[in-house]
Amino acid sequence: MSTRSDRRWAELARELEFTRLPELRRQAEGWRTGLTGLTALLAVLVLLKGRDNLADLPDTARAIATGLLVTAFVLLTTGSLLAVRAAHGAPEREILMGGQALRRWTEQEAARVTRALAWASLCCVLGVILVVGALVVAWVTTRAPGTHEVMVRTDTGVVCGELVLADRHYVEISSRTSGKVSLPWTSIVSMAPAKMCS
Template structure:
């Protein structure tokens, strides 16, 4: 059976394919690296814009879950990015032999090794992104401790407005802590200057 021009073209492409494997692999690694970095940037922007400002208001268990998920997630993503860079650009100082046989052997080994590494990079990226999403969801949905939720207030005066944990109302002065558990920042307003004092669920 005679081959058509299109069939012959496919045959030529098939014969050229082994010589293009390393280029295709490195292009894939570059794409995964860029995609992972872009996704992390988007998640960070969403977390900053919509995330809970102070996880100190949460129970200890929830705080540990969020911190652990963030640390492990970023560790997995950084490892994934480093592996993708290794696959995309090769090992520093690696030698490439200048004979056809040696180059062929190096290419086969590099493609096999790079394919395995890229598979791990994809798995680590997926795991890291999942952990960050879990941390964000926990930060949004985890309930605050009963004490902190009950004492959180919004204060509005003639010249200022702020929110925080109510410390005391004594001698005609309202005192509110606008800082965190680790860095308290008490602020006081005289009762006559108040225009609004409301209990809220979050700042």
């Protein structure tokens, strides 16, 4: 390499010190935009489709899925706020500094922006993982559509199972222990939804 080329590279290296913070801020802008869009998209999906899916889950699975979604939303919101902090800095009263003070502030701010971006990306990744975890819980534990388990008390005992058919004359229940059972309405004392038949 020539001496002129070496000098130019040295100049660029010196200028890098002065352009580092604006470059980090530009990078943070991109993260902020991406995280805000992702958080909004996930919030809309959860609000529009989540309730229907979560209503079909057993109580424990519903609590786990809801906890995962709430935690994911908090993480994604935190990541967005950290990215905003990195992109725009913290509000400060006034910057009246000399050259050395400005240099120290710039170095400290660059370190804060780098740290905030690292935490923002971690929050983003963890938030997406938790949303996927909630979806997996919903897919794995959702009952088949159309299954309605009921507990029927008759004058001779209790039958618990899936409600297959109910008309004016009788109720048909598919029980795990007894198979398909047809009960006339005249023998039924009470009928109520069952959370889970053993």
